[in-house]
Amino acid sequence: MNDAGPIVRASLHDELAVRLRSMIVEDRLEPGERINERDLCELFGVSRTPLREAIKVLAREGYVTLTPNRGACVAVLTETDLSDAFPIMAALEALAGELAARAASDAQIAAILSDHVRMRTAFENRDISAYFRLNEAIHLGIASASGNPTLELMQRSLDGRVRRGRFQANVSAHRWNQAMAEHEEIAEALSERDAPRLSEVLRRHLNNKLEALRERMAETGDALPDP
Amino acid sequence: MNDAGPIVRASLHDELAVRLRSMIVEDRLEPGERINERDLCELFGVSRTPLREAIKVLAREGYVTLTPNRGACVAVLTETDLSDAFPIMAALEALAGELAARAASDAQIAAILSDHVRMRTAFENRDISAYFRLNEAIHLGIASASGNPTLELMQRSLDGRVRRGRFQANVSAHRWNQAMAEHEEIAEALSERDAPRLSEVLRRHLNNKLEALRERMAETGDALPDP
DNA sequence: TCAATAAATTTTGAATTCATAATTCAAGTC
DNA sequence: GACTTGAATTATGAATTCAAAATTTATTGA
Structure with a gap:
């Protein structure tokens, strides 16, 4: 003991x-x-x-x-706030991916890939709650595997600000398919420790996420316009 | 009134x-x-x-x-802290440059270029104090011209943490020449609103800055080793 | 003399108190 | 009846007070 x-x-x-x-x-x-x-x-x-x-x-x-x-x-999260935050998150994730592809231990990669497989199952079962949970685990896993605690902290901080409850729910079928496809790429690049590719996919993934969010905001009017 | x-x-x-x-x-x-x-x-x-x-x-x-x-x-700034912070700053500056090349007003660009010219004079006069002041003004100017306040805030925050007094003083002649040459490139890319190039130069500039810092730390032993 | 222990002091953590600014509500005026 | 004006209430900002933990100093015994 x-x-x-x-x-x-x-x-x-x-x-x-x-x-x-x-x-x-x-x-x-x-x-x-x-x-x-x-x-x-x-x-x-x-x-x-x-x-x-x-x-x-x-x-x-x-x-x-x-x-x-x-x-x-x-604090109220305006459309501008989101538009501002996502490019930053994209840049940070791209960096995290690049570092993680080189610095991650085999065990860390295995853990992330395991989450990826489980997320794919959640996707196939249309279990959105499990999907979101695993999605977050994967992104945090990459941040952690970067071996850069400062980077990890900044990612978490930005993520927390953006990830308010309502913005999580609801994704279009199209966007969900696209996101899953991107995650297949992410998993592949990570398993091959292909730093440039992982970096590029993550950046694209985040940018597409913002695009999807923008569309959703436009149609639902859910997101708060600027003050 | x-x-x-x-x-x-x-x-x-x-x-x-x-x-x-x-x-x-x-x-x-x-x-x-x-x-x-x-x-x-x-x-x-x-x-x-x-x-x-x-x-x-x-x-x-x-x-x-x-x-x-x-x-x-x-807080004590370890070598690891610096090594962790600089790639992040490089990523953020690269993003800021890319955004600024597109979003900056002509007046903002003119102001930055004016600082650049004055910095070149300070460089030629070996006026390190003025050089540092203008250098900071240029980087902050680019951050501001990005039109992304969140990004600007994060840059300032990281910058403040890293920019402790002692780390400013003393640069090797070689590094100073290199930095000035990089700044010429920065000014050129900005004046041409060449987003990819500005982004690339800024990233390189920051990475070189870290490299120079690492060398200096190695010889002077000034920078605190890890705990 | 030195180590170990106990008392005294200092310092932090948190609750309370006090002063001031903001808000609410009622009275008065147009 | 709506709008202003001023008192009463409430909330915040900051100082003070109190309790507990840590540090320092003093003391004792080997």
Whole structure:
């Protein structure tokens, strides 16, 4: 039993930041909604001090916007925000792929390919929930396999901001087919450790994702126009 | 007199974050040094509450590291940190260049080219201080001209973390010549709005910068090895 | 003298308190 | 009846206070 090591219980502000972040990502807090400190303190059973620290961090991360003397609001994600974020994510993923193709361990590649096979099954079964879960695992796996923690952190950070609940659901059949085909390419390039190709496919994959999102936004009007 | 508009005076924690950030970037705070809250409060003439909020933000930005019940330390920049950061900066700059070549206004391009000419003069005069200042202005100008505020913010953020005082001073004559030549290419590509070329040169420029830094670190031993 | 332990001090983490700005609501005016 | 004006309420911003953990200093015993 090797339970040694110092006991570190996360500090309150850190735990609160995690909770608030997921509340926002999972759309449990409406975009634009004002954040009432007193209410949240009551909800979490803490005082305002650590909560305010957490809010400051979330503001820096772009999840909330701060207005002096008027507190915090859940940040609203405009069409421009999405259009801005995706090229960056594409560039970062392309870099991650290039690095991962060279630096990943065989075990890491095997794990990603295993997720890929399972995702293909989910695709064939039209199990969108499992598909999304595995899709995320694959992208995070590549980020991790890049061996560049800073890069991984930045990808996660951007991803979290963009990946608000509603934007996940619903994909056109066409786009789903295309995405799956791209993922076959990704898996192939990775298994062959073909860095330039993996990089190129990932960039294309992300750019197509944005294109699909744009189309969906245009027809559903779901996505918030610019302010 | 058009003095209208809402009066917004920055909040204390925001101002403190700015101050602390520059103290770290300008090496007025030793890397690894523990940050004593009481001392800083006295220095700034504020209470601990807003200071602690600022520290939490800086921690998220990577300028300080937080240890539970043991407070904050100025983050130490290891060789690995630099090696990790530069490929990301290269990818982001390449993207910024590609976007800027297409989206920049003629005025923005003119401003950047003007800085370039002045930087060339600084280079010829061996005025390293002016050279660095203009160099930064050019890179920030390209980031801004990309028309992608999110990208600009991420570039600034990474740049600030890497650009600690000591790493600026001293460049080999060879590297300085090479950098200036690259900047000539950058200016040319930008003036021609040649997106692929600008993108390529900027990526190469950043990668060479890392290479030069690595060499310098190897000989001076100035840069902190990994922990 | 040195190591180990215990007391004292300092420092951080978090709750509370206080001041000020924003919001709400009611009264008054046109 | 709508619009302004001003008091009451509420929320935020920041200082202070309190508790707990860490660090330092002092003390004891070998």
